[in-house]
Amino acid sequence: MNAITQLRVMDLMTAPVISVSMDTxxxxxxxxxxxxxxHHLPVVDQDKVVGIISDRDxxxxxxxxxxxxxxMQRDLDSFNRVAHQIMTRQPICVVEEDSIEAVLAWLKTxxxxxxxxxxxxxxxxxIITWRDLLKHAKFSAT
Structure with a gap:
């Protein structure tokens, strides 16, 4: 078993995380x-996660x-949008005690x-991004 798969989410996550409110x-x-x-900003409402905004969003x-x-003016109106109009709702979440295997499974699926x-x-x-996983991966030449 690869050493990274034995890690827990809390071992690799980035914290604290910058987040925005629904009306940002x-x-x-x-x-x-x-x-x-x-490249990602969680959206919180009363400290609870309600969405995520990626650079793609x-x-x-x-x-x-x-x-x-x-x-036209309607094109400029996109700058007036707020987080709840841009965000992806119900983002994938894991808990600190989960294994990194759970994160890998979500990223693959x-x-x-x-x-x-x-x-x-x-x-x-x-938050855990694919870059966090790459930082801790060890590759062997085969």
Whole structure:
């Protein structure tokens, strides 16, 4: 068995995690992602996880007409969206005590690049991305 698969989520997760509220505006979300060089921001409501915003979610809401001759006011309105209009609801979550195997299973099964870490009450505790897993992987030449 590979040493990484024996680890627990708490051993590899990044904590604390920068998060946003349901009403955080697009511009602030983009600023936080750039400032902290992150690709995912959990969305919390009263400290409970309700969603996640990825850089892909941000691109999805932007109009392809921004900055072109065909740009209209409705294209600029994408900047007025808030987190609950952008986020992916019901994100995949694991608990701190879970094995890394659980994270690997989710990443292989669903097309996602991170999982959120919560406690049993759905309070945000951390995040694990595929980059966190790669940092701890040991590769052997075969």
């Amino acid at each position: 505006k697009f511009v602030e979300i983009r600023h936080l992602m750039e400032l902290h060089n992150v 941000m691109l999805r809401v932007l109009s392809p007409f921004l900055g072109t001759a065909g740009e 669903v097309d996602i690049s991170c999982v959120l870490v919560t406690d049993k009450a759905q309070l945000l505790k951390g």
